[in-house]
Amino acid sequence: MLETPEKIRELQRKLYQKAKQEKEYRFYLLYDKVYRADILSHAYKLVRANKGAPGIDGITFEGIEGVEGGEQRYLEKIAEELRNKEYKPMPVRRVYIPKPDGSKRPLGIPTIKDRVVQMAVKIVIEPIFEADFQGSSYGFRPKRDAHQAMDDVSLQLRSGKTQVIDADISKYFDTIPHEKLLSLVAKRIVDKNILKLIKMWLKAPVVEEGEDGKKRYKGNDKGTPQGGVISPLLANIYLNVLDTMWKLKKVQERLGARLIRYADDFVVLCESNTERILRGIKAVLNSLELELNEEKTKIAEVRQQDITFLGFTIGLKRSVRTGKEFPLIRPSKKVLKHIKVEIKSLTDRTNLALPTEVVIRKLNEVVRGWVGYFRYGSCSRDMAKLKRYLEERVQTYLRHKHRKKGRGFMVYPYHYLYENLGLYKIPTTAPYKTPVKADGRR
Numbered sequence: 001m002l003e004t005p006e007k008i009r010e011l012q013r014k015l016y017q018k019a020k021q022e023k024e025y026r027f028y029l030l031y032d033k034v035y036r037a038d039i040l041s042h043a044y045k046l047v048r049a050n051k052g053a054p055g056i057d058g059i060t061f062e063g064i065e066g067v068e069g070g071e072q073r074y075l076e077k078i079a080e081e082l083r084n085k086e087y088k089p090m091p092v093r094r095v096y097i098p099k100p101d102g103s104k105r106p107l108g109i110p111t112i113k114d115r116v117v118q119m120a121v122k123i124v125i126e127p128i129f130e131a132d133f134q135g136s137s138y139g140f141r142p143k144r145d146a147h148q149a150m151d152d153v154s155l156q157l158r159s160g161k162t163q164v165i166d167a168d169i170s171k172y173f174d175t176i177p178h179e180k181l182l183s184l185v186a187k188r189i190v191d192k193n194i195l196k197l198i199k200m201w202l203k204a205p206v207v208e209e210g211e212d213g214k215k216r217y218k219g220n221d222k223g224t225p226q227g228g229v230i231s232p233l234l235a236n237i238y239l240n241v242l243d244t245m246w247k248l249k250k251v252q253e254r255l256g257a258r259l260i261r262y263a264d265d266f267v268v269l270c271e272s273n274t275e276r277i278l279r280g281i282k283a284v285l286n287s288l289e290l291e292l293n294e295e296k297t298k299i300a301e302v303r304q305q306d307i308t309f310l311g312f313t314i315g316l317k318r319s320v321r322t323g324k325e326f327p328l329i330r331p332s333k334k335v336l337k338h339i340k341v342e343i344k345s346l347t348d349r350t351n352l353a354l355p356t357e358v359v360i361r362k363l364n365e366v367v368r369g370w371v372g373y374f375r376y377g378s379c380s381r382d383m384a385k386l387k388r389y390l391e392e393r394v395q396t397y398l399r400h401k402h403r404k405k406g407r408g409f410m411v412y413p414y415h416y417l418y419e420n421l422g423l424y425k426i427p428t429t430a431p432y433k434t435p436v437k438a439d440g441r442r
Helices: 006-021 037-049 061-065 070-083 112-130 146-158 178-186 192-203 231-248 251-255 274-287 333-346 356-374 380-402 414-420
Strands: 092-098 104-109 163-168 206-209 215-218 257-262 265-270 298-301 307-309 312-318 325-331
Touching: 006 037, 006 112, 037 070, 037 112, 061 070, 070 112, 112 192, 112 231, 146 257, 146 265, 146 307, 146 312, 146 325, 163 274, 163 307, 178 192, 178 231, 231 251, 231 257, 231 274, 251 257, 251 274, 265 274, 265 307, 274 298, 325 380, 333 356, 333 380, 356 380, 380 414
Parallel strands: 092 206
Antiparallel strands: 092 104, 163 265, 163 298, 206 215, 257 265, 307 312, 312 325
């Protein structure tokens, strides 16, 4: 995790405090901060740390840093374009990535330059909107994560809110109306140059490459592309209308219903009145020109029916030992199946020609990232099973690669996998978590 330089942190603190103290204050003179050398440099480092594929221009980080002047000269050119108001974003390259259910999710990939400028803008404006965001929102926010959202779910279940509205917004990132989104941004920011940048990114054409190799350009009149650095912040700004309405109408206090949102995924844990609350949600979303996916949105009593949220299966079970009810939260079957497919693909016979260290490195990256997210709740049994599966797949891979006979663990014992090859060792116990309070804070 990259540490934010103190000078930038100080700017962010001042912007946050001003926004927090004056709810109606609208900010201007922000644009010159975007092309500050320290902010552009930090933005570049953050974008580089996120890795990611090149955009439509094909420029890579290695290409930027491999020429005379390298990163510094590259950032100086961006600063000059911004200062002279000559910067214009390039079209967004669209690719499709597989989802656990077999479908594909569109992902927009801006160029590195556009990602750097978006990150610089995000660094400057995010603290302003953070001051307005509610405690029930956990996705893509500083010092907030999915585990905190799950802590909140667990807390609500323990307090008796066992009726759950499991909501799904239809194609959220693709359907956000640009003008309504920009008007919400403009409630806090009146710097016309910042607003112009955001509008240009929203309107940037999307480029898809067909099977025939030809590029097709599509206009962009609504939505914010998944994959853009600024997109998660804009998505949170838009759905903050729902969060704020919830607070203003005191839905939690009056009806005993807790809204827990992670970007466009949200659940509502209720004591009762689920149909009434669902009607209210639909009314707010309708005003935002958004719709719930009726097929995927459901009401469940978690004592009788498990729900899935953020990749976790959630249920309320009774302890055999104590007789008390407790929330049982574990990785869903779908995500377990998906990670096994990835492990199997990397250890397939088609990769036998690759050096072993390359295969192990790729496995470690994939598995460590997955475990970092899903090592939560009652995951010990699933982690132990996944650990055994990973070991067996690597042992089978090595036997095939070196044409060895015999059982995998006999030819390549476990200590060889971990000590000699450096395979990531999956922990089989969940870490201790500090419960959140009723407002979502630790």
